[in-house]
Amino acid sequence: METIYLDHNATTPTDERVVEAMLPYFTRRFANPSSGYGIASDARRAAEDARVTVADVLNTSPHSIVFTSGGTESDNIAIKGVALRNLDRRGHIVTTRVEHHAVLRTCEYLRDRLGFEVSFLDVDPNGRVAPESVAAAIRHDTLLVTIMLANNEVGVLEPVREIAALARGKGVLTHTDAVQAVGKVPVDVDDLGVDLLSLSGHKLYGPKGIGALYVRPGVEFDPLAHGGGHERGLRPGTENVPGIVGLAAAMRLAEQDLDAEMKRLRDLTLRLEEGISGSIEDVTIHSESAPRIPGTTNIAFHYVEGESVALSLDMEGVSVSTGSACTTDTAQPSHVLSAMGVAPGVAQGSVRFGLGRHTTAGEIDRVVEVLPGIIARLRSMSPLYRPKDERR
Ligand code: PLP
Numbered sequence: 001m002e003t004i005y006l007d008h009n010a011t012t013p014t015d016e017r018v019v020e021a022m023l024p025y026f027t028r029r030f031a032n033p034s035s036g037y038g039i040a041s042d043a044r045r046a047a048e049d050a051r052v053t054v055a056d057v058l059n060t061s062p063h064s065i066v067f068t069s070g071g072t073e074s075d076n077i078a079i080k081g082v083a084l085r086n087l088d089r090r091g092h093i094v095t096t097r098v099e100h101h102a103v104l105r106t107c108e109y110l111r112d113r114l115g116f117e118v119s120f121l122d123v124d125p126n127g128r129v130a131p132e133s134v135a136a137a138i139r140h141d142t143l144l145v146t147i148m149l150a151n152n153e154v155g156v157l158e159p160v161r162e163i164a165a166l167a168r169g170k171g172v173l174t175h176t177d178a179v180q181a182v183g184k185v186p187v188d189v190d191d192l193g194v195d196l197l198s199l200s201g202h203k204l205y206g207p208k209g210i211g212a213l214y215v216r217p218g219v220e221f222d223p224l225a226h227g228g229g230h231e232r233g234l235r236p237g238t239e240n241v242p243g244i245v246g247l248a249a250a251m252r253l254a255e256q257d258l259d260a261e262m263k264r265l266r267d268l269t270l271r272l273e274e275g276i277s278g279s280i281e282d283v284t285i286h287s288e289s290a291p292r293i294p295g296t297t298n299i300a301f302h303y304v305e306g307e308s309v310a311l312s313l314d315m316e317g318v319s320v321s322t323g324s325a326c327t328t329d330t331a332q333p334s335h336v337l338s339a340m341g342v343a344p345g346v347a348q349g350s351v352r353f354g355l356g357r358h359t360t361a362g363e364i365d366r367v368v369e370v371l372p373g374i375i376a377r378l379r380s381m382s383p384l385y386r387p388k389d390e391r392r
Pocket of ligand 1: 151
C-alpha cells in the first residue's frame with residue numbers, strides 16, 4: 001500500500017536535490033571550517049555561501065544570520081537571550097496562548113525560574129491575536145514581543161507586520177517564530193520589520209537538526225552556550241556544514257517555485273475541505289475564514305476522537321496527526337484550539353491535514369473517498385452521536 005503522507009507540518013522529506021548538495025560535506029569536504037589549512041577553506045566557503053543564500057531568500061544581509069540546530073533552539077536563543085541580557089532588571093514579555101511549546105515553555109521557564117513577567121494574550125476564534133491587544137499589553141518594562149508568523153496546528157497567519165510596527169514604535173523588540181511560514185509564504189524580514197526570526201530546515205524539505213535565527217543588526221542578546229567564536233559567539237560549536245548547505249539549498253528551491261506551489265496547495269486544500277464537508281455532516285474547518293498558510297487545514301469531526309480518525313486513516317495508509325507532533329503523547333485537547341474557544345469535545349475530534357510538495361489530487365480524492373466510511377463507523381460506536389434527521 002502506497003503511503004499518503006499528509007503531515008508536512010510535523011516534518012518534510014529532505015528533497016533529493018538538497019541531499020545531493022549536502023553529500024560532499026560529509027565526505028570529501030569534511031574539514032572543520034575553523035581550521036587553517038587549504039581543505040578547510042572549501043567547507044568555510046560553503047557555509048558562508050549558504051549564509052548569503054539564506055539571507056538573500058529572507059531579503060537581508062548575511063551577517064544577520066545565525067545558524068542553529070533548528071526551530072526550538074532558535075526560539076530559545078532569541079527569547080532567553082534577550083531576557084538574560086536584561087537579567088539585572090528582569091522585565092516583561094508579551095506572547096500569545098497559541099505559540100508552539102518552544103516559545104510557551106521558554107516563557108514559562110523565564111517566569112517561573114527567573115522572575116520575568118509574561119503576558120499570554122488571548123486570540124479570536126480563528127486563532128489570531130489582535131494587534132490592539134498587543135499594544136495594550138506593552139508596558140514600560142516590556143523587553144520583547146514574541147508572536148508566531150504561522151500557527152503549526154491550524155495554519156493561521158498572525159498579523160506580525162502590524163505587531164512589529166507598533167512594538168517598534170514603543171521601543172520594544174519583536175521576535176517571530178516563522179518555522180511554519182518560511183518556504184510556504186514569502187517571508188521578507190525587512191518588510192515584516194521584526195528584530196528576530198526563527199526558522200527550521202526540516203519543515204521546508206531540508207534536513208533535520210539545522211535552523212537559523214535572523215538577528216537584526218544592533219539587536220543585543222546573551223548567548224545561551226559558551227565556547228568558541230563560531231557564529232560570532234552567538235551560537236558557538238563546530239558548524240554543521242552539511243546541514244547549513246542543505247538548509248540554503250532547501251530555501252532556494254522553495255523560493256523558486258513559491259507562487260505556483262502556493263496556488264497548487266491552496267487548490268488541493270480546498271479540494272480536500274470541499275470533499276470532506278460535502279460528504280460528511282457535522283464537521284468544522286478551524287480558522288476557515290482567516291488567512292492561512294497554503295496546505296494546512298485542521299478539521300473537527302464532531303462526536304468522534306481525532307486520535308481514532310488518525311488511527312483509522314493510518315490503516316488506510318494515510319498519515320495525519322491530531323495536532324502538534326510534540327504533544328501527541330498527551331491526552332489534553334490542543335492548547336491552540338482551546339485558546340480559540342473550541343469546546344473540548346470538538347477539539348478532541350480534530351485532525352490536522354498537512355499537504356506538501358508531493359501531494360497529488362489523486363491522493364486527496366483517496367482521502368475524501370475513505371473518510372466518510374471511517375467517520376460513520378466511529379460515530380456508530382459513539383454514545384454522543386445521533387444522525388441529523390433523528391435530532392430534535
Ligand atoms: N515552532 C513551530 C511553529 C513549529 O511548528 C516547530 C516544529 O514543530 C518548532 C518551532 C520546533 O522546530 P524544530 O523541530 O526545528 O525544533
